[in-house]
Amino acid sequence: MLEHFPFYLALIVLIVLLIMLANKIKVAYPVLLVLAGLGVCLIPGTPPLKIDPELIFIIFLPPLLYEAAWANSWKELWHWRRIIGSFAFIVVFLTAVSVALVANSFIPGFSLALGFVLGGIVSPPDAVSAAAILKFVKVPKRMASILEGESLLNDASSLIIFRFAMIAVGTGQFIWYEAALSFVWMVIGGVGIGLLIGLIFLKAHKWLPTDVNMDIIFSLVTPYAMYIAAEEVHASGVLAVVSGGLFLSYHRHVFLSSSSRLKGENVWQSFVFLLNGLVFMLIGLDLPEITAGLKDEGIGFYEATAYGLLITAVLILGRMIAAFGALIVTKIASYFITVADRNPGTKAPLVMGWTGMRGVVSLAAALSIPVALENGTPFPHRDLVLYITFIVILVTLVLQGLTLPALIRKVQLPDYNDHLPEEETENLIREELARESLGYLKQHHAAELEHSFVLQKLANQWRNQLESDETVHVPANIKSIYKNLLDNQRQLLLRKNRLEQRIDEEIVRKFLHQIDLEEEKLKHA
Structure with a gap:
């Protein structure tokens, strides 16, 4: 070797x-x-x-399937x-x-x-x-x-x-x-085990004092745990990884930090x-x-x-x-x-x-x-x-x-009009985020908005639907308000994605990614 x-x-x-x-x-x-x-x-x-034939599934399939489920x-x-x-x-x-x-x-x-x-x-x-x-x-x-x-x-x-x-x-x-009964067990058992292990890892992320490195290690271990556990009881390891991966992907904003x-x-x-x-x-x-x-x-x-x-x-x-x-x-x-x-x-x-x-x-x-x-x-x-x-x-x-x-x-495949055009979707989301953010500030932090330059700057930015990469010093109390506001924006996007079929989730995820980046910038402001 x-x-x-x-x-x-x-x-x-x-x-x-x-x-x-x-x-x-x-x-x-x-x-x-x-x-x-x-x-x-x-x-x-x-x-x-060469790779041992008995290990080929365990080495390659679980992480590849899990990543595909996570991205889906x-x-x-x-x-x-x-x-x-x-x-x-x-x-x-x-x-x-x-x-x-x-x-x-x-x-x-x-x-x-x-x-x-x-x-x-x-x-x-x-x-x-x-x-x-x-x-x-x-x-x-x-x-x-x-x-x-x-x-x-x-x-x-x-x-x-x-x-x-x-x-x-x-x-x-x-x-x-016997094959029919085994098939039923492979499907139900595989999906059930994947969801159960996904729930266990979700709670572990949420309740234990993990940091970024621990969260990443957990994510690398998760698909292997799902696959091996299902295969040990003769259920479908593939379905376990897919169902567990979809479950955790759907709840990623609940248990993982930005x-x-x-x-x-x-x-x-x-x-x-x-x-x-x-x-x-x-x-x-x-x-x-x-x-x-x-x-x-x-x-x-x-x-x-x-x-x-x-x-x-x-x-x-x-x-x-x-x-x-x-x-x-x-x-x-x-x-x-x-x-x-x-x-x-x-x-x-x-x-x-x-x-x-x-x-x-x-x-x-x-x-x-x-x-x-x-x-x-x-x-x-x-x-x-x-x-x-x-x-x-x-x-x-x-x-x-x-x-x-x-x-x-x-x-030349036709445009089936299943989703709103990308530019229209992005403009719609920006307007709703701006409107929701201004409403949140006025409702929950009216006094701070009147006296804080940083919050006024943010409010003006949203009023004009502009984006700014300027770095300014943000006081601790304003950081807390801004973080709550970002959480509010995140929930708005998740709700909108769940309720409106014509909104392309890929675009929603792009905005969620931007919110995560903004939260990271806030930690170092």
Whole structure:
């Protein structure tokens, strides 16, 4: 391990440089990292980069899922719950079934159970890849919200399928009623444990005398605690992390100080940045081990590649059918419910269908397959499953990842008017904050407002809806008033976000971030 330490450091530097290059040439960084991993592994003398398959889920998945849940909007998730639920559960299940049937029919030696193992691995699209691509092109808010929400839940549904399929491969039987009961427990138990541990950590933050460093450490431990606790009782660790992360994200302004929110955000961005970079580089670096295993199985390179391309075609075609199938269902549903769009058009389904890049979760699931079953016999076709997964990730990332921005620009997605325009939203929020702040000062601190230069300056600033970065000395009593006023502004924004659907939560969070910064400035004024 120690003799390879310089290589690992160089790898991290290479990841950063490649992501910088990807941003410069406007290409999704997962594409470059996978290709770079392929290039590095071909260099003679490159040390093998391996992770214990049993630890792959624990190392990567909990923090990546937790950060995604933390960044997601519960309001948007609930608003688009029908289509998100359809893609995250129904489409994933149908995709796994399609892959299982095709693999069982066309790949020699692949049982139906083994086909479902492969289907559970490759069925969930990767959120990181989609997000990396979409940042270079403008898409409607509804599409971004649906993709983000789908990515939170489809990992759970695919891994549940993967787990049941692994049991069937290991035992050679599948008892449907036991599986149904286990499925119910995995869902309910996973969500319940995530919420319970989230509540425990919320109370710990709130009641114990923590500082910023302790709050950040707690936040790093939280997803691992949720995942491990759920998995220990055979519930879904993924659902535990997602539900707990959404719960804590929704209450972040209740139990965390402004300092903890600001500094914790920076720590988490760096941490997740590193994890994502490593896992995509790992995809490319793992190729020599996978191809070596193919030789042991007696499967030719071209034959295995053909199987991988076949499964990739099934996935791409299946998602396109699902996207346009959702369009048909939506048109039918519009005659019975008012929330569905009667004329959704074909552009959005086309783009949704093409956002099927695979990545982190598929790799983690494939690498977690044990080398041998519990009875000691080798796991059937493990290396072929790994290689097919590698081909699926590589082809979808390169093919769909490189062409998706051009497709989005070509189809010119309409503005669905789900949210107010960004400039209009910001002006509306500024006016309401100014009005609320002036009313608060006049109602609660009229005397201080009359005699305090600082408060008068702030009042004039709000009256004119101006922003000032001037630094002035603020007396302690005025600091207290100003802090209460900032808390009042924060509550106004949270209330407005909760009650008004057309207000984009991303813009609200930007203003909340500014209030946190203002509170930090106040501490040093």
